[in-house]
Every structure is written in C-alpha cells, then in structure tokens.
C-alpha cells in the first residue's frame with residue numbers, strides 16, 4: 679500500500695467516501711467531484727497501477743462490480759448512456775497511480791464536461807497488417823491464439839459480403855433441396 683496514495687487512503691478510511699459497494703478485493707465509491715450525476719469509481723483495495731498487474735480474483739471482483747453498476751447506476755440517475763473509462767499511464771490521463779475504473783453516466787448536453795472521442799487516422803491503415811502481426815505474436819506468449827483468425831485489409835471490405843452471399847445461397851439451395859425432397863416424399 680503506497681503511503682501517499684489518495685486512493686489507498688480512501689480504502690483505509692483516512693479520507694471519507696460515499697461507499698457504494700465493498701468486498702475483500704474492491705471498493706466502489708461515488709465520485710465526490712462528479713462531472714455528471716452518479717459518476718462512480720471502482721478501485722482495487724490493494725495498490726496496483728496497471729490492469730495487467732491485478733491478480734485474477736481481484737480482476738473478477740472488479741469486473742463483477744462494473745457489470746452490476748453498469749445497470750444500477752444508469753437506472754438510478756436516469757441517464758441516457760454510460761462511459762466506462764480506465765486510464766493507464768499519465769499520457770492516458772491517469773493522475774493517481776492506483777488503478778481506477780470510472781463510470782460516467784451520460785446526459786443530454788454534457789459534452790462540455792465530458793469528452794471521450796477519437797477519430798480514425800487513415801495513415802495508420804498502411805501498417806495495419808504489421809501491427810496486427812506484432813500484437814498477435816506478443817499475445818501468443820500469454821494465450822493460445824487461433825491460427826485461422828485473420829483480418830482483411832480495410833480496402834477489401836467487399837470480400838466478407840461475397841462470402842456471406844455464398845453462405846446465403848448455400849442455405850437457399852439447401853432449403854430448395856429439402857422442399858423438393860419433401861415433395862418427392864409426399865404423394
């Protein structure tokens with residue numbers, strides 16, 4: 679537990695909080711400086727900075743609480759939507775080096791206080807295959823990845839449609855075969 683960490687202090691009760699839920703692994707509190715009504719924060723009780731550091735049981739608890747609150751909070755505050763934000767690293771806006779999942783209910787006209795958006799960068803499409811390969815390679819060191827998973831370059835978007843059409847035709851053919859078989863069977 680880090681001495682000066684503000685979230686560790688919340689866990690220890692040294693800083694008062696509005697607790698929504700607590701178990702051995704995680705703590706969910708209502709944000710006392712909310713940007714929108716019902717904004718909440720879920721943190722592991724132990725001091726971890728990154729998501730990948732969480733032990734499985736903590737990760738499971740965290741996911742479960744996020745899952746439950748993702749329906750409870752919007753219902754309670756009558757929001758139109760919900761953003762769930764996790765920030766890792768200062769560049770990503772992590773100000774406290776203690777992992778936190780922010781739940782931000784969204785309302786009409788709240789764009790001036792909440793801005794979560796990104797736009798496609800066309801240039802990056804060139805490197806897509808290399809990036810894909812590198813990530814898959816790294817991923818194969820931690821999980822089993824299936825060989826047949828493969829992406830198509832964005833330029834050949836028509837390809838899956840063609841396959842789908844083939845599938846549809848095959849199903850149609852099957853149905854026709856079946857009905858003609860039925861007709862032959864029924865005297």
Ligand SMILES: [Zn+2]
Nearest residue numbers: 683686725776
């Ligand atoms: Zn901490």
